[in-house]
Structure formats: C-alpha cells, structure tokens
Amino acid sequence: MIYNDGYETDGNLRFVKCPRCGNEEYSPDAEYCRICGFPAYNECEGSPEYDEFGNNQGFHIHRNAGNARFCEYCGKPTMLFNEKLLKPYNEFYEDQQEEEFALPFETNDGIPF
Ligand SMILES: [Zn+2]
Numbered sequence: 001m002i003y004n005d006g007y008e009t010d011g012n013l014r015f016v017k018c019p020r021c022g023n024e025e026y027s028p029d030a031e032y033c034r035i036c037g038f039p040a041y042n043e044c045e046g047s048p049e050y051d052e053f054g055n056n057q058g059f060h061i062h063r064n065a066g067n068a069r070f071c072e073y074c075g076k077p078t079m080l081f082n083e084k085l086l087k088p089y090n091e092f093y094e095d096q097q098e099e100e101f102a103l104p105f106e107t108n109d110g111i112p113f
C-alpha cells in the first residue's frame with residue numbers, strides 16, 4: 001500500500017506547501033516557512049555518526065519524503081511525525097481498512113426497495 005497522507009515535496013524534498021500554515025511561497029534557499037516559521041524540510045531527529053576509529057563525527061540530520069514518519073537513513077522519528085502532522089502508521093492503516101469495509105454498506109443504503 002501507499003501511505004498517501006504525506007505532504008508534497010519538490011525534487012529537493014522541500015515542501016511545496018507549508019504543512020502547518022499552507023504557505024506556498026518559498027525563496028530558493030529557504031529552510032523555514034516565512035509565514036509561520038515551520039521547517040521547510042521533513043528532517044529526522046538525527047543521530048551521531050562515528051568514523052572507523054569510533055570518533056564522533058558530529059550529528060547527522062537527514063531529509064526525508066513528505067510521508068516519512070521515520071528516517072529512511074537512521075531510523076529516527078521525523079519532524080512531521082513529532083509534530084503530529086502525520087499519523088502513526090497503524091492509525092492510518094486502520095482508517096484505510098475501515099474505508100474499504102464501509103463502502104459496500106454505504107452502497108446498500110442507497111438502493112431503494
Ligand atoms: Zn508555514
């Protein structure tokens with residue numbers, strides 16, 4: 001299945017429309033929404049990276065797709081998930097199942113006898 005409840009992003013994974021306020025105007029180098037200050041990218045919480053000697057190479061944050069609850073690179077929760085702008089997968093999944101089951105009943109209700 002496709003989790004199609006995400007937010008549209010451009011080729012650089014930047015939001016086309018701000019997920020919080022709906023603003024669509026971003027400057028080419030924008031990192032945040034100019035209207036509400038919301039981040040322009042669905043970034044993960046980040047995780048420290050280590051070199052081959054175990055030295056901390058700093059904190060690495062990754063940009064993810066607009067429907068990513070968790071980072072595809074380090075597995076940490078994303079900003080959209082932490083801000084509750086994306087439902088946990090099980091809630092979305094259950095909603096989808098309910099819609100599928102609900103459909104025949106709705107159709108039957110409309111049939112006159
Ligand atoms: Zn905004």
Ligand SMILES: [Zn+2]
Pocket residue numbers: 044045046047060061062071072073074075076
């Ligand atoms: Zn990450």
